[in-house]
Amino acid sequence: MNMGKEIWNLLRKDLMLELRMGYALSGIFLYVFSTVFIVFASFIQLPNTVWNILFWVVLLFASVNAIVKSFVQESGNRQLYYYSLVNPVSVLLAKMAYNVGLLFLISLLIWAGLAFVGGNPVRDPELFLLAMFLGSSGFAITFTFISAISAKADHNATLLAIMSFPLVIPILMTLVKLSANALGLMNDTGLQKDIILLCAMDGLLLGAALILFPFLWTD
Amino acid sequence: MVYQTWWKALGVVLLVYTFIAGLLIPLKPGISSVHPSNATAGEEVILEIKGYNTFFTQSGAPLRAWLKMDDTHALGASEIEIVDNQHVKARFYFPAFLPDSGRVRDFTLLLDDPFNGTCVLPSAVFITQDSIDPAMGKAQWVNAPIKGLHANSRLSFPFRNILKESIRNTYFHVPLWFSMIFLFLFSVAYSIKYLRTGAHDHDRRAHALAVGGVLFGIMGLVTGAIWAKNTWGAYWSWDVKQNMTAIALLIYFAYFILRGSFEDPEKRARLAAVYNLFAFVALIPLIYVIPRLTDSLHPGSGGNPAFGSDDLDNTMRMVFYPAIIGWTLLGFWIASVVYRIETLRDRVLESY
Amino acid sequence: MTNLVQRSAFLFFLLLSASCLSAQTNDPDFMQSVGKIYVAVGVILAIFAVIILFLIYLDRKLTKLENQIKDHE
Numbered sequence: 001m002n003m004g005k006e007i008w009n010l011l012r013k014d015l016m017l018e019l020r021m022g023y024a025l026s027g028i029f030l031y032v033f034s035t036v037f038i039v040f041a042s043f044i045q046l047p048n049t050v051w052n053i054l055f056w057v058v059l060l061f062a063s064v065n066a067i068v069k070s071f072v073q074e075s076g077n078r079q080l081y082y083y084s085l086v087n088p089v090s091v092l093l094a095k096m097a098y099n100v101g102l103l104f105l106i107s108l109l110i111w112a113g114l115a116f117v118g119g120n121p122v123r124d125p126e127l128f129l130l131a132m133f134l135g136s137s138g139f140a141i142t143f144t145f146i147s148a149i150s151a152k153a154d155h156n157a158t159l160l161a162i163m164s165f166p167l168v169i170p171i172l173m174t175l176v177k178l179s180a181n182a183l184g185l186m187n188d189t190g191l192q193k194d195i196i197l198l199c200a201m202d203g204l205l206l207g208a209a210l211i212l213f214p215f216l217w218t219d
Numbered sequence: 220m221v222y223q224t225w226w227k228a229l230g231v232v233l234l235v236y237t238f239i240a241g242l243l244i245p246l247k248p249g250i251s252s253v254h255p256s257n258a259t260a261g262e263e264v265i266l267e268i269k270g271y272n273t274f275f276t277q278s279g280a281p282l283r284a285w286l287k288m289d290d291t292h293a294l295g296a297s298e299i300e301i302v303d304n305q306h307v308k309a310r311f312y313f314p315a316f317l318p319d320s321g322r323v324r325d326f327t328l329l330l331d332d333p334f335n336g337t338c339v340l341p342s343a344v345f346i347t348q349d350s351i352d353p354a355m356g357k358a359q360w361v362n363a364p365i366k367g368l369h370a371n372s373r374l375s376f377p378f379r380n381i382l383k384e385s386i387r388n389t390y391f392h393v394p395l396w397f398s399m400i401f402l403f404l405f406s407v408a409y410s411i412k413y414l415r416t417g418a419h420d421h422d423r424r425a426h427a428l429a430v431g432g433v434l435f436g437i438m439g440l441v442t443g444a445i446w447a448k449n450t451w452g453a454y455w456s457w458d459v460k461q462n463m464t465a466i467a468l469l470i471y472f473a474y475f476i477l478r479g480s481f482e483d484p485e486k487r488a489r490l491a492a493v494y495n496l497f498a499f500v501a502l503i504p505l506i507y508v509i510p511r512l513t514d515s516l517h518p519g520s521g522g523n524p525a526f527g528s529d530d531l532d533n534t535m536r537m538v539f540y541p542a543i544i545g546w547t548l549l550g551f552w553i554a555s556v557v558y559r560i561e562t563l564r565d566r567v568l569e570s571y
Numbered sequence: 572m573t574n575l576v577q578r579s580a581f582l583f584f585l586l587l588s589a590s591c592l593s594a595q596t597n598d599p600d601f602m603q604s605v606g607k608i609y610v611a612v613g614v615i616l617a618i619f620a621v622i623i624l625f626l627i628y629l630d631r632k633l634t635k636l637e638n639q640i641k642d643h644e
Contacts, residue, residue: 242611246606251606271606272606382607383606383607383608384605384606384607384608384610384611385607385608385610385611385614387611388610388611388614391611391614391615391618392614395618434621434625437621438617438618438621438622441617441618441621442614442617442618445610445613445614445617446610446614448602449602449603449607449610450610553625556629557629560629560632560633560636563636564632564636567636567639567640571639571643
């Protein structure tokens, strides 16, 4: 079986599992809406600079909640079975691809939620969508890999947060800059450089994750 | 290497040299203040100049003073009176019109004599002109070309007006950062070695080097905060390099917590090594790429994270490079002590 | 014995930092005086303090280890 097909099948399996359980996904959506509600209940008037930063912060915490279960929802035995059946790297890639999609969906929801309650300050939707996609890929790659590490320990939710937040700060800083441009808060001429930098960071993290994953699952 | 003495002794010798040379070599003569610092065009002003580390009475030849506007325009002092070694009064006449279209223009003060060399104070005097006429200004300008400047040949560190004596911190703060990076690099190298061989010894070394690196990171942040407070006005100014060090420390604190959450030594070593490598990859853009793209308060920023010749002259290099080696060797010494204690503990745990 | 060393070292550090702080609060220009030399002094003292604290940490670690060995004998 070639790798592309493996990844596709695993992806379908993850999606089915998620849809069948249902409550996990709806829990995330509920989390997004309650956060948006709390933000507006406390701010009422939201300046655009704050909107920009809040968007990423809400996404960051939503992603941790969404991804933390990646490697713990299935029992160790069943995972071992997958690893013996298919290439372990495709397991990781399938989870990452699934999480990229999930995070992109969540970020769309946050955008919709924030726009619904407080108006939509985004002037350049294409750039914002690009930032959202690059951001969700970066977050998904980092969090998925770190959750593979933290799944081996107890208290893995806390561990995931403290281990991955410092790692995504460079991505977050670049993202805030990029989306500030999309909101018209800033007019940067070197936008290409930031986009390339984000792509490079995502690629670098993905490469490191692929090289290091074989050391993780061998128990 | 761990049990050998020569490199520890070398580190101590270099640090002793760093402390002696770094603290005892005096600063170059400089200008610490000028009064008054504001004047109007068409006025005659006597500037009271206060020197730092200067010996005006030993000038040897007449002391000269200029107020420089740009590379082609400079005013000469009409009369200079030396009060004592640290104080000089210079009389300047400002023409009624400046060859400049701005309302306010800053002038750089230069003092020169053979003994003290050239002392410079940028933006020493601000001159306000009521009516602006650059053409008149050009016609009226009596230029005093700046030439025949003397260099101070005695062994000394550069005088920077905002740093003064705290320029010595170059040997006590900056090398800590270099040392931290070296320790983390070696820690990552031993993590790779562990993943390739599975020898538990490599994991202990990686851990001990990370402990040393964190210690130097903390020292770098604390010393940097003290220096920043007295130079830039705040303990923490959200500078790229401060953020980078803080993030590196957060990563390694997480690394220690990760290690603490496993009982099985093999599992702990493997996962810690994987995290160490992954975190290092995530740090690469922060260390090498982002500082080149953003502005920083640190010297040599905005395109080049290294030091330029403005920040580090040859005398400073003579102390700075040994300081880097000395502090780094001290870091490795500390890490080796941690490693030996860990080895001993593991041996005790094994045998009982 | 080691306990005594620890305590005295810690006390020494506290006194040191306290004297630094009080000198700073009494005169806001203190750090800027004498050509900012006290900034360099402060930096060196800070390095010293961190190394002393680290030494205390190592000392405690070794004490624990020694006790383990002693208990076993």
